[in-house]
Amino acid sequence: MQSLNEEQQRKLVVQYKIEHPGLSNNAIAKYFAELGVPRSTIYGILDCYSATGKDSVLRKEGSGRPATKVTATLMEKMSNDARTGLSQREIARKYDISQPYVNEILKKQGLSAYKKEKVSFVSFE
Structure with a gap:
């Protein structure tokens, strides 16, 4: 599971959630935690999915902390x-x-x- 990049992880978690609609977020987090994905990452993906309701929960371009560059x-x-x-x-x-x-x-x-x-x-x- 560590070899997957962020985008692949997100798609996999959402696909699992869609295929198993009866499972709670806790059960899904336990499943992916055994595969080596951090729990906070899983819950973040699931929160994004529940907020948008879309299959695609990819991060927006430019999101995250802005870099501090020094000239x-x-x-x-x-x-x-x-x-x-x-x-x-x-x-x-x-x-x-x-x-x-x-x-x-x-x-x-x-x-x-x-x-x-x-x-x-x-x-x-």
């Missing part, structure tokens, strides 16, 4: 900010993006994040 000039500004000592969290707040995304950008730029560590006192006597 080359912004990447350069971020790497300069990182070199001057701003933390990744501060950079993220400044450019209104997430800290993991800042980390990803800085890694692509060849910059690594380091953490200050206290060194214990050592006497050389």
Whole structure:
């Protein structure tokens, strides 16, 4: 079941629902969960089918979370900010993006994040 793409999964769940109209959503979810499809995916497909009533429950083009893209000039500004000592969290707040995304950008730029560590006192006597 893992080899199927999203569109094929959706068609298969709807086809199963049509062929077995007496089964509850819970029973259908159990059946597909044994095949390896996540339960939340199954319930999402079934909700979409019950709301539209159509055989086709494919996702609309462009639906989902919009991607946040950073331009080359912004990447350069971020790497300069990182070199001057701003933390990744501060950079993220400044450019209104997430800290993991800042980390990803800085890694692509060849910059690594380091953490200050206290060194214990050592006497050389």
